Amino acid sequence: MQSQNRTHPARFVLSSLAAVVLAVSLGGCLSGGGGSSSSNDEQPGPINRLQVSTQQGDYIGISDAGMRIFRGIRYGQAERFASPEFAPAHEPAIQLSDAFGSGCPQVASPFGAASVDEDCLFLNVYAPEEPGEYPVMVWLHGGAFIYGSGGATYDPARLVEQGVVVVTLNYRLGALGFLPHADLGNANFGLQDQQLALQWVQQNIDQFDGDANNVTLFGESAGGHSVMSQLASPGATGLFHKAIVQSGSYNGEQLPLPLGQLLFGNPTVAATDCATSTSDQLLACLRSQSVQDILAAQPGNILPVWGTAALPQSINAALASGDFNQVPVMMGSNRNEGSLFTLLALADDPTALDNPANYIQAVKGLLGENPALDAQQVAIDYLTRYADHPVPTLGAYNAIGTDWRFNCPNSNQWNLLQDQVPTWGYWFADEEAPPIEGLPSPFPLGATHTAELQYIFSSRGELIASGATDEQLQLADHMAAYWTNFAKYGDDPAIGPNATDGAAEAVEWPRLLAGGQVLRLDTPAPAAVAKSAFDATHNCAYWRSPPLL
Structure with missing residues (x-):
């Protein structure tokens, strides 16, 4: 079995991981062909629910906390400042563990561990142990587009126990993911990484008992802004069917590529050894720089820009025109x-x-x-x-x-x-x-x-x-139920984030209409309040x- 280059989980901001107990869940079946059988007949071997076959090859996961867990699956690879491609096929099966794949390059912060590893396009799949066809929730992490990963910070056990498959993922950050510069072409590489991961989900999630026709994209802060950007992106069409946006509405006008290059791209280039490079030299020069030099040169904050193939228009322009992925x-x-x-x-x-x-x-x-x-x-x-x-x-x-x-x-x-x-x-x-x-x-x-x-x-x-x-x-129980109910039933406007019996023990969450209500999530109980x-x-x-x- 092969192993992959990976980092071990660290305690980050919100959650820590329990020690992993390795257990194999087996289910046998007997052949049922016609005629009599004898004790010498060959019987099918037991099914290993922890081994899955993807289009890139087989993986063997672990079992922990009532979940089948597959951490550190390499979904893509990318040359610096280039669109990502699917990871190459591999054999034999790769044995996964409690370790996550490397986070994308970033400096250390309360929101992520330091990394200089550009081989970072990994995802993690968390699935219920019981067989089924479950809704899929794909999580995009936050971190101002310069910090974070889909790793140990986000343990989705609370969601998975509600009957969903959860996928968390890494995408390129900072200048390496979002440097706005016309000489780099389709510069929103981090958004392209997210789309490649969603394509991977479409092709492979059925092997994890996920329903590729029922995918909810959700994220917070930069992850929420990414969800909004994917709503506006033609490249994401058909890759998800519902969206949850948490604190991601900021800067919805975004910047056009020329202005983004003026404010962020050019100063970043000027802080490297590529300051005097011509247009036809710039890409090669930036690829020659060390990761540390790129991180030192990049701005303290960055955003996707519009005017690229990945994002032809801003979020708000797409919403105002109706030309967006309407889910x-x-x-x-x-x-x-x-x-x-x-x-x-x-x-x-x-x-x-x-x-x-x-x-x-x-x-x-x-x-x-x-x-x-x-x-x-x-x-x-x-x-x-x-x-x-x-x-x-x-x-x-x-x-x-x-x-x-x-x-x-x-x-x-x-x-x-x-x-x-x-x-x-x-x-x-x-x-x-x-x-x-x-x-x-x-x-x-x-x-x-x-x-x-x-x-x-x-x-x-x-x-x-x-x-x-x-x-x-x-x-917290109510919120986990609302989030997963939306993944299950959100395509029905009469149900949305509510349970099929109205909202079970929680307050019913009304659909937002003009002059309508939003749900205030507070103690002692959620309450529908006027948007006004x-x-x-x-x-x-x-x-x-x-x-x-």
Whole structure:
């Protein structure tokens, strides 16, 4: 049996992996041909449910926590700054283990381990032990398009036990995945990686008892933005049938390739030894650079750009025109999205919010990507709005990051979607959510960016260890059921994320229509609330006509 180059799982932000118990689930069958048989007749051997045959070759997985687990399957390979291709065929069977494939190149962060391995296009499949034909959920991780992986952070046991197959995956990040430059051709290589993984799912997931005709693409933050980009991408047509977007509505206008090249591509190239390369020399030069040099040169944040074959138009333009992959969508964001980014900003400059003058400068930096905004007036308006907050500059800065960056763009995309495809909106609002492991904060983060992930991926034991209350444990159960019900029934607008008996023990989640309701995910129980309440809380009328210079 062959083995693959892989890294061992590490404890990341939200979850840790239990020790793996290797067990083989066997099922025998007897031949039933006509005529009599004798003890000398050959009988078929036992079926090894842990060995699967893909179009690239056989894999042997492991059994743990009630799942058949296949970690570290290489789905693709790619030359630097080139479109990916399927991995070559292999034989004999590859024995998999508890180790994940290498993460894509990135520097170390609370959201991912450092890596310089460009051989990183791996995926992981988690399937129920019982035979069946299960809905498939394909997870795209977050991390600002520069951090993260589909590895140990995301243990989907809570979802799999609901009767779905879950696939998590890596895609190229940072400049290696999204460097916007005309000389690189179809530059959204990370989006192309995601599409190749979805093609792999279409070709192979039946071997894992998954239904290739019932695939839900879901992701959070950069993963949610990726889901939205795949909705807008012609290359993803037919590769998924439902979409869940978690905190991914930001920057829906995206940048056209020429502007992205001006703001991100050219400065990155200028920071390498390729600064003086001509157009016909640039690709070869960039391929000659070390991974470390590329990582050192890349910007601190990056996004897919439109105007490429993978993304001909922006997300919002595609939604507004109706020219997108029209599948049912479940979408939402968190009550206090911005507080996590406030924490990170204060780590860089602990004095940033010490007084109104520093606060105004911090807001100007936050809003600087849109030079048309009158950032000083926004800062003043929000400081007035949060005058009664215990720390007004902190409350105002948190709210700007929440309302401007995430939640009002989310509201706008709800409006664009709801008349075209079945749409369900959520508002995660548990402001007492357990703290995020590895990110201590001197102020309450509330229902911050990423806070909902532990309710979907963390085990009951992990939630208890992090301080979850009985009501929060029940909310986690409800959320896992809503997410997997959507995967099962979301193509029926009368059911959506609800169970077939209405919603079982949870509140029924209404489909979002004009003037309608979204589901507030909070303790003591979820509740359907008017979308107008979401808009009012997040000052969305203000952001529809913000102060401009």
